[in-house]
Amino acid sequence: QKEVEQNSGPLSVPEGAIASLNCTYSDRGSQSFFWYRQYSGKSPELIMFIYSNGDKEDGRFTAQLNKASQYVSLLIRDSQPSDSATYLCAVNGDRGSTLGRLYFGRGTQLTVWP
Amino acid sequence: DGGITQSPKYLFRKEGQNVTLSCEQNLNHDAMYWYRQDPGQGLRLIYYSQIVNDFQKGDIAEGYSVSREKKESFPLTVTSAQKNPTAFYLCASSMPLGQGPGELFFGEGSRLTVL
Numbered sequence: 001q002k003e004v005e006q007n008s009g010p011l012s013v014p015e016g017a018i019a020s021l022n023c024t025y026s027d028r029g030s031q032s033f034f035w036y037r038q039y040s041g042k043s044p045e046l047i048m049f050i051y052s053n054g055d056k057e058d059g060r061f062t063a064q065l066n067k068a069s070q071y072v073s074l075l076i077r078d079s080q081p082s083d084s085a086t087y088l089c090a091v092n093g094d095r096g097s098t099l100g101r102l103y104f105g106r107g108t109q110l111t112v113w114p
Numbered sequence: 115d116g117g118i119t120q121s122p123k124y125l126f127r128k129e130g131q132n133v134t135l136s137c138e139q140n141l142n143h144d145a146m147y148w149y150r151q152d153p154g155q156g157l158r159l160i161y162y163s164q165i166v167n168d169f170q171k172g173d174i175a176e177g178y179s180v181s182r183e184k185k186e187s188f189p190l191t192v193t194s195a196q197k198n199p200t201a202f203y204l205c206a207s208s209m210p211l212g213q214g215p216g217e218l219f220f221g222e223g224s225r226l227t228v229l
Binding site: 032034042043044045046049051088090092100101102104105106107 | 145147149154155156157158159162164172204208211215216217218220221222223
């Protein structure tokens with residue numbers, strides 16, 4: 001069973017601060033990594049994906065990947081109250097019966113207070 | 115607009131009854147998935163299908179059944195054998211391997227409550 005662990009949270013930051021969300025994964029063969037945002041009672045929506053070591057930036061969001069440490073993170077700069085949600089980390093299966101599957105962490109609940 | 119449609123959004127079931135959750139997609143995706151979400155548990159895979167007329171069990175398939183007779187449709191039946199079916203059910207699809215990064219596209223979900 002592939003493991004995806006996220007910092008348990010909940011995480012609370014003031015408006016304008018940087019929120020840092022972390023995720024580790026067990027399968028060294030995983031190639032693609034995803035961050036989803038899920039508002040309460042809604043379905044997950046994709047924020048970013050990354051598959052190369054280093055940083056990937058999209059607006060206020062930066063995904064960071066370190067395959068050697070099996071670690072992926074999401075930074076949210078200038079956090080807004082509208083960023084308050086649960087953030088799910090997902091990694092792909094890389095071989096055999098796991099190919100194409102995504103494995104999800106339990107999520108980190110983020111609250112941004114005004 | 116392309117997307118995934120789940121129905122019903124809310125469903126109440128009495129113990130001992132089977133219920134079927136509908137999932138239809140018009141994204142022309144080959145692969146479809148059913149996940150279950152409980153508070154604090156993240157998403158757990160129930161069943162998935164990579165191609166029409168073929169499907170595989172996920173991590174928590176007991177008490178569930180699926181069919182994949184059409185590319186567009188992947189209904190999930192929650193049977194009376196499922197001991198704790200109250201949950202939020204999410205259907206998803208993905209592009210064929212090699213045609214994208216592999217992300218899942220989700221429907222809006224179906225919330226099942228057992229009375």
